[in-house]
Amino acid sequence: MTYVNRVAVVTGGASGIGREVARALAANGAAVAVADINLEGAEEVAAALANDGARAEAIAVDVSQPEQADAMIASAIEAFGKVDILVHSAGVGVERSFLDTTPEEWQRILDIDLSGTFFCGQAAARHMVERGYGRIVNLASTAGVRGGTGRAAYGTAKGGVIALTKVMAVELAPYGITVNALAPGPSKPSSWRRCIRRRPARSTAPASRSTATERRRRRRRRRSSSRARRPAT
Numbered sequence: 001m002t003y004v005n006r007v008a009v010v011t012g013g014a015s016g017i018g019r020e021v022a023r024a025l026a027a028n029g030a031a032v033a034v035a036d037i038n039l040e041g042a043e044e045v046a047a048a049l050a051n052d053g054a055r056a057e058a059i060a061v062d063v064s065q066p067e068q069a070d071a072m073i074a075s076a077i078e079a080f081g082k083v084d085i086l087v088h089s090a091g092v093g094v095e096r097s098f099l100d101t102t103p104e105e106w107q108r109i110l111d112i113d114l115s116g117t118f119f120c121g122q123a124a125a126r127h128m129v130e131r132g133y134g135r136i137v138n139l140a141s142t143a144g145v146r147g148g149t150g151r152a153a154y155g156t157a158k159g160g161v162i163a164l165t166k167v168m169a170v171e172l173a174p175y176g177i178t179v180n181a182l183a184p185g186p187s188k189p190s191s192w193r194r195c196i197r198r199r200p201a202r203s204t205a206p207a208s209r210s211t212a213t214e215r216r217r218r219r220r221r222r223r224s225s226s227r228a229r230r231p232a233t
């Protein structure tokens with residue numbers, strides 16, 4: 001796929017999934033605005049893309065602030081003349097049980113992960129509507145579909161991202177704008193590695209490894225115990 005003459009804004013572009021998306025878009029011809037709250041990181045990514053021959057700019061943004069989302073899109077338009085693509089990857093993860101989640105944590109995750117998606121999507125879409133073309137991709141998560149332990153705030157925010165994406169998709173389709181969400185499971189990038197490292201270590205004893213022989217033995221044991229439980233006829 002080629003993105004020659006396309007302009008993309010990638011939020012959260014300083015690291016992880018956003019950085020890889022920015023690289024892939026640039027490698028396929030797009031001009032890329034790398035937007036992140038971590039300006040230094042965004043500048044490093046943009047410099048590396050430019051070094052490889054792409055047109056790239058770094059933009060500082062806190063996606064939880066609507067005026068900053070507007071300013072981000074305005075800066076990208078100033079730099080490249082238009083915005084065709086928004087990949088909204090900025091986000092923060094937290095693993096905290098429902099009972100332990102504080103009001104501050106709840107609000108912070110919803111502000112960044114859910115409201116940030118709304119503010120950036122709205123800022124980009126207002127411009128795309130005028131041009132009659134746009135591609136928006138929001139990063140959701142499997143946690144937004146299935147919940148799971150420790151996902152009170154994060155899972156709720158990502159569930160909201162999925163619902164919001166569906167609303168955006170049907171409302172913006174008449175303007176030539178497609179809106180999709182990606183819901184990855186845990187992958188390597190930084191924030192989740194930090195979360196996973198904080199989890200209590202699981203036993204790695206050989207008994208937990210399931211070889212074909214062990215599985216056969218377990219099946220045999222289950223069959224004989226269910227025979228034993230069956231009432232005598």
Ligand SMILES: NC(=O)c1ccc[n+]([C@@H]2O[C@H](COP(=O)([O-])OP(=O)(O)OC[C@H]3O[C@@H](n4cnc5c(N)ncnc54)[C@H](O)[C@@H]3O)[C@@H](O)[C@H]2O)c1
Pocket residue numbers: 011012013014015016017018035036037038041061062063064088089090091092093112139140141142183184185186187188189190191192
């Ligand atoms: N990596 C995974 O396993 C995984 C799984 C499911 C969903 N996701 C989602 O994918 C997206 C990217 O995740 P990642 O693993 O690449 O994370 P990451 O931490 O590597 O990157 C997130 C980026 O967002 C930026 N950011 C954080 N708060 C911001 C704010 N307020 N304004 C602007 N930028 C901000 C960070 O500086 C960082 O560069 C997130 O939305 C995350 O929830 C990730």
